Amino acid sequence: MEKKIIRIENLKREFIMGNETVRALKGISFSVAEGEFVTIMGTSGSGKSTLLNILGCLDQPTAGSYEIDSVPVSNLSKNELAHLRNEKIGFIFQSYNLLPRTTALENVELPLMYNAKVSSRERRERALEALRLVGLSKRLHHTPNQLSGGQQQRVAIARALVNNPVLILADEATGNLDTRTSYEIMALFQELNAKGKTIAFVTHEPDIALFSKRTIVLRDGHITKDYPVENIADAAQALAQLPKEEELEVNS
C-alpha cells in the first residue's frame, strides 16, 4: 500500500463565540497519499481556512483524528506542534510573508534556523539548492522589495522546500498574481510534484484546480465532492498559449 501523508477521520472543529457554538468542520474524512497534488476548494465560510490551519498543525481538531506522516496530531503540545511544522510542513502564503529588508537567501534559511540539528554551513547549502530549484540562483542577495511578485512567491516556495517537508501546504498561493505569473507558479508546482512532492493547494479559483491531480470541494463544513481530475492541464503549455505580453498591451 502506498504511504499516506494525510489521514483524516471524522474531523470536527468547533469554535465557541459567546453563547454560540460555530461548527466550522462537521466531520470530514479523507486521506492524501505520498506524491499527490490535491486542490482543496471552497467558498469563504466553507471551513476551508479552518481545515488549512489544522492540516498545517497551527490548530487542533475538536474531535476526530488527524495524522500527518503517521504522526497523530491531536494530543500534541504547542512546542511539539511547532517542531512538527518545522520538520514536516512547508507553508506558502497568498501574501508571501517574506521578511522585509532581508535577502532571499536569508529568508529561505529561516526555517532551518529553528532546527538545531542543521549546521550553519548545511543551512546555507540547502537554501542555495532550494533557490536553484525555483530558478532564483541569480537573485540570492536581493531583498523582497527588489523582486517581482512572482519572484517573491518563488522565494517563499524555496523557503517551503528547504526543510524537505513531507507536505507542501499552499494557501491561495496565486491569489496575488496575474494570470501569466500564476501559470508560472503552477508550472513550478507541477514540476515539484513530478519530483515526488506531496502538495495540498487551497484555493477558491476553479481554473487553478485543473492543474492538480485531485480536487476536494468543501461546503458548509462538509466535503461535497472529492474526485480525481481528468485531463490534467499542463501549466507550462497553458503558459505558452497565453498571448505574448506585447500583444496584450496592444489589445487592451
Add this chain to the structure above:
Amino acid sequence: MKAINLLKIAWKALQRNRLRAFLTMLGIIIGVASVIAMLAIGEGSKQSIRNQISSMGSNMLFVQPGSDNRGGVRQDFSQSQTLTLADYKALKEKNTTLTDISPQVNGSGQVIFANNNWPTSIHGVNPEYLNIRKLSVKDGSMFTDHDVLAAAKVVVIGQTVVDNIFKNGEDPIGKTIRFNKIPFKVIGVLTEKGQNTFGQDQDDIMLAPYTTVQKRIQAATYLQSISASAKSESIAAQASEEMSSILRASHKLKAGDENDFHVRSQEELISTFSATSEILTVLLVAIASISLVIGGIGIMNIMYVSVTERTREIGLRMAVGGRGRDILLQFLVEAILISVTGGIIGVALGIGSTLLVASIMNWPTVITMQSLVISFTVCAITGIFFGWYPARKAASLDPIVALRYE
C-alpha cells in the same frame, strides 16, 4: 534553538531598523554616561577633600577645650579655660604614641610694617608645630626651643602676610614688624600652602613662640588647643584614646564625669566632610539613574511598537517552527542587545565626558572600575526588565491570527 542563531536573528532584526535602534539606544547611552560621569565627579571631590585634609597632616590630632560645667553654667568652648600648659606637659611626658606635640594659643590683630598694615592671626606654638602641620620654612629659620623658653619676640610669617606688608619687595628676614603694637623680629617665611578645601588661606598666618603670645598678647595661661601627631596614621585612634585618658587623669575627672575637652583626629574630619560629598554624589547619581530608567521605558515602548508592527513576521516564524520560547528569546535578546550596546557606548561616552570635564574645568574626577561595572550591569538588567513584557506579548500571539494580521 541555538544561542548563536538567536543572536544572529536578533542582530539582523535590529539591522533592519538601524536608525530606530540607535535612537532607542540613545536613552540608555545618556543614562549610563551620566551615571558614570556623576560617580566620577563625586568620587573625585571626595578624594580631593581627603587629600587636602591629609596634606594638613594625616596623623594629626588635636585637643580642644570642652564645655566647662563649673557653677552649673555651660560655656562656649572657645571661651573656656580648661586646657592649660599643665595638660600639655602631662601629655608630653606620659604619651607613648606621639611624635610631636605643641600647645597653641591664638591671637588676632593688625600687623604693621612701614606704612602697610594687614589683619591676620598669630599662632603661639612650639617648633614641633611645623612637623605636625606639615609646614616648612623657605627663607630664614624657625624659632627654637630656646626662643620659647625666653619668650623671644620673633615670628615666622606666611607668604600672604609677606605680600601685604612688604609691598616694595624688601627681604622680610631681619625686619621688625609690629603686631598689636608689639614689635616682632621676622626670622623666617613659611613655604606657601595655598587655600585649603574650605577656602581658607593657609598662608595668612604668623607663628610665634607660645610663651610670647601668652605673655605679650593674651596675658593668659590657658591654651586654645593642643596639636599633636601620632607616630603613624594607623595608631591615630589609639593615640586619641591615650590622650583622653592622660587628660582625664590630669583634670582629675571621676569615672562618670563627662570629658571637659575634645580630642579630634583628622580621620574624623575626613569622614565628616566625605559624608557631605557622599550625599551629593548619591543625589547626582539618583538623578542620572532616572534618565537610565527613562531609557529603559524607551526600549519597552519601541519593543511594543516593534511587536505590533512585526505581528506577521512573528506568525511566520511560528509557522515555520519557532516555538513561543524562541520568539520570546528573540525579542528579549533584541532588547538586551539594544541596552548592552547602548551601555557600551554609554560607558565610553561617560569616560570621555569625564575626562573632558576634568581637563576643561579642572575638576578632580576619579573613574572607579566599580562604577563601570555597576552601570553596565544595571543597563543589562534594564534591557531584560523592560524587554520582558513586549517579548511575552510576542510569544503569546496565536500563529493563525498573527499570520493574517493586517
